[in-house]
Amino acid sequence: MRAVIFGASGRLGRSVVHAFADMTVTGTAFSRSTSGLATVDATAADDIERLLGRDQPDVVVNCVGERRPAVWAGAPAQARDRNVDAARLIAEAARRCGARFLHISSDYVFDGKTPPYRPGSLPNPVNTYGRWKLLAEEAVRAACPDAAILRLPVLYGPVQFAAETNLTEIARQVGAGARVELDDVCVRYPTHADEAAEVCRLIAGALLHGQHLGTVAHWSAEQGFTKYQMARLIARRFGLSADHIRAGEADAVSGDRPIDCRLDCQDLPAALHPARRRLFHAEFPPVVEPWLLPARPATS
Template identity: 40%
Template sequence: MKILITGASGLLGRSVFKQLNANPAFEVTGTAYSRTGDNLLRLDLTDAAAVAEMLRKIQPQVVIHCAAERWPDRCTQNPDAAWQLNVQSTEKLAQLCRDIDAQLVYISTDYVFDGSAAPYSVDNQPNPINFYGRSKLAGEEAVLGNGDHWVLRVPLLFGPVTYLRESGVTALLETIRNPEPTALDDWAIRYPTSVEDVAQVLEQCLLKSKAGTRFAGTYHWSGDIACTRYQLAKLVAESCALTADHLSGDSAPQFNEPRPYNCQLDKSRLADMGIEAGEPLPQQLARYLQPFL
């Protein structure tokens, strides 16, 4: 099976590329915009002609669309660029994939929900409360409306990082190391999810697809541990044998951009198919943060 991955230099894309590229069942091509290397091809997703040429050259059967603007505050600060990448380029990619009979897998977010009625099944009505969520929902609609494609929603991601601030989870190590007293959000509930787990899930889905299982519509995957940012910081500190005594919880945080309260994703649609992944969150945190200790 020929697979093309967009955003293969990013937090999620790197793990997806590594996982699939190690499987002899797949012939994998990774693309990136700015951080290309020996194994990645440069691709500007806003250049429709370049995207069409890449698809014509590679002739993938599946395209995994990891590229996105995924930081809510950054989306609000530069909405035109975020909309172009998350929606317009996604719609064109879906159309081009349809034209060559390739299936697009679109990576979306739990932020398509407003967080008021968790857990959310794949059939629940989205209602995003910030620009990032609205852009990703529009991307979903563009994908599902332009071919035989499918969507995988995931929550807060973390994993092997090239620098701590590449994920909001690993960035907490910097907060913990700073001795200044700091109050962290102790209101919004998140479900930290390893990109390596998501990569394993995608691998299992593609193997099932290769064997004849049809994937269509929307699917969810998520870690199982619920925690606020403050609770997560304490987990990070414990995993790294550091103190978090200078940190406190803020039960009424002020956000630059609205955040939903609890967008827990019900992953039973995939779990019922036998899809599984995951190890204890503290073990994952310890492994990913070890290079920075």
């Protein structure tokens, strides 16, 4: 069996490549291309067609996307290309080469007002990123009707730079000691990238065996935290002061962050052997520890 993972240099993509290790895997990257990955511009149809024509994969997974507000706000056209146009082009190419296709979407397609959200709940994104992810879902359905779409919440795991995940960026702020206000209203459900990748592999396996899972699936950790709560948890775990961290409402007041996009995931475990649930309290310490310096011990 052969798999092509688009966006394999990103936080989720790296885990997905590892989870598909029982297949012959080609991972792609572009702006962060590294050794072992094929350099492919996912917004260029010719690049995509050339790779899939060469590899003839049985399954294609699209992890391409730009979720960081600082990036997409500064270059909206480029971010739209990566979130919407790339999804459409990859879906079209996957259909033409006869591969099963799994597209990664986001809980941000919902407005966060009436959780939990089932796969059939009506999307109503409140920010640009959410609208792009919804447009990408629609483009994928039109281009490849048999595609599977997996919505995920915010992810965490070992990173290459602090801003790669919300959790490690919060850890950097805890360790820096500079005064900062973190939102204590909007709830996130941080999910380990390796757990999400295992779900991707299970879905791919089901698709390859002809199992019908429905067009959209949800997967998420069950425990929710605000940014402020995560910061306090990090400080307490490592015995650090959190006096410089203040609870605020910045994300909620802006109106462009959903309050609570908790996903209802009950349908997916019923269809697949459930992935191993990773408990946040057990998994986050080794992820955040490298980003806590310079940290200062809590005063007694």
